[in-house]
Amino acid sequence: MEIGYKLASEAYGPQELVRQAVRAEAAGFDFVEMSDHYHPWLDVQGHSSFTWTVLGAIAARTERVALVTGVTCPTIRYHPAIIAQAAATLALVSDGRFVLGVGSGERLNEHVVGRGFPDTVRERHELLREALEIIRLLWRGGYRSYDGKHLRLSDARVFDLPEELPLIAVAASGPRSARLAAELGDGLFATEDKASIVRDYRDAGGSGPGYAEVPVAWAPDERTAAREVLRTSRWALTGWKVMSELPNPANFDAATATVREEDVLEKFACGPDPERYLAAVQRYADAGFDRLVLQNAGPDPDGFIDFYQSELAQSLRSLRPSGAAS
Numbered sequence: 621m622e623i624g625y626k627l628a629s630e631a632y633g634p635q636e637l638v639r640q641a642v643r644a645e646a647a648g649f650d651f652v653e654m655s656d657h658y659h660p661w662l663d664v665q666g667h668s669s670f671t672w673t674v675l676g677a678i679a680a681r682t683e684r685v686a687l688v689t690g691v692t693c694p695t696i697r698y699h700p701a702i703i704a705q706a707a708a709t710l711a712l713v714s715d716g717r718f719v720l721g722v723g724s725g726e727r728l729n730e731h732v733v734g735r736g737f738p739d740t741v742r743e744r745h746e747l748l749r750e751a752l753e754i755i756r757l758l759w760r761g762g763y764r765s766y767d768g769k770h771l772r773l774s775d776a777r778v779f780d781l782p783e784e785l786p787l788i789a790v791a792a793s794g795p796r797s798a799r800l801a802a803e804l805g806d807g808l809f810a811t812e813d814k815a816s817i818v819r820d821y822r823d824a825g826g827s828g829p830g831y832a833e834v835p836v837a838w839a840p841d842e843r844t845a846a847r848e849v850l851r852t853s854r855w856a857l858t859g860w861k862v863m864s865e866l867p868n869p870a871n872f873d874a875a876t877a878t879v880r881e882e883d884v885l886e887k888f889a890c891g892p893d894p895e896r897y898l899a900a901v902q903r904y905a906d907a908g909f910d911r912l913v914l915q916n917a918g919p920d921p922d923g924f925i926d927f928y929q930s931e932l933a934q935s936l937r938s939l940r941p942s943g944a945a946s
C-alpha cells in the first residue's frame with residue numbers, strides 16, 4: 621500500500637503547493653498528486669495555477685516522493701502531443717518519479733479554449749483513446765503522424781525521452797473506461813471506492829496499480845472540519861456526472877447551495893479521530909486499490925501532515941483488504 625498527499629491546486633497558490641509537497645515528502649508520503657485544472661471548482665477557493673510548472677518546481681525541491689497528475693485531460697485544452705512532450709520532460713527532471721494520470725476531462729476546464737466539450741461520454745472516450753494512442757506513438761521515438769476520427773498528428777517527434785517511460789494511469793468510473801485503462805494504460809485511477817471498477821479493469825486484462833482519492837478533512841474537531849469542507853469543497857458531493865458537465869465555478873456554487881454539514885460528514889472522514897481515517901481508507905483497500913491519496917479539505921494543511929505522520933502513517937501502510945468487497 622502506497623499513500624499519497626493531494627495538493628489542492630484550487631485552494632493554494634503555486635509557492636504554497638511546492639512548500640506542502642516538500643513537507644509531505646519529509647513526513648513520509650510516497651507520492652504527491654495534483655489536479656490539472658484551468659478553473660477552481662468554486663470561486664471561494666481562489667486559485668488554479670499551471671500544474672506542469674508547479675510539478676517541475678516540486679521535482680527540483682524533492683528527492684524521493686513520486687509526482688502524479690490527478691488527472692490531465694489530453695484531448696481539448698491540450699493536444700496529446702504536448703502532453704507526450706511534457707510528461708517525458710517531467711520524467712527526466714524528476715529522475716523517473718513521474719506518473720501521468722489521464723482522464724476524459726470536465727467542461728469546467730476544457731471549454732475555455734473555445735473548442736467546446738463533447739456532450740456524450742462516448743465521444744469523450746473516443747477522444748481519450750486517440751490521445752493515448754498518440755502519446756504511445758510519440759514515445760516510441762522518431763517522427764510520427766496520426767490521422768484519427770477526432771485528433772491528428774503531423775510529422776511530430778519528442779526528442780527528449782527517458783529510458784523508462786512514465787506509467788500512465790487512466791481514470792475510470794465504469795466498464796467502458798475501465799477497459800480503456802486496461803488496454804492503453806499501465807494503471808487505473810478512480811475517485812470512488814467501487815470494487816466493480818477494479819474488477820472491470822482486472823477482467824479486461826489490467827494488471828497495474830490502482831490509484832484512488834480518499835476524501836478527508838482534518839481539524840481539531842469534527843464540526844470545524846465539516847464546515848471548511850462545506851465552504852470550499854462541497855462540489856465533491858455532486859457526483860461525477862455533475863462534476864463533468866458544469867462550465868464555471870458559479871454553476872458549482874449554485875448546484876451545491878443545499879449541501880449540509882451532515883452530507884459532508886457522510887462523505888468525508890472529518891476531525892481528529894484516526895479511526896475514521898483508517899475506516900475510510902479501508903473501504904478503498906477492500907475495493908482493490910493500492911495507491912491511495914488523502915485529499916484533505918480541512919483548513920490546516922500543516923496540522924494534517926503532522927497528524928498523518930504521528931497518527932496514520934504506520935497504520936495506513938499496513939492496511940490490507942479485509943475480505944471480498946461487493
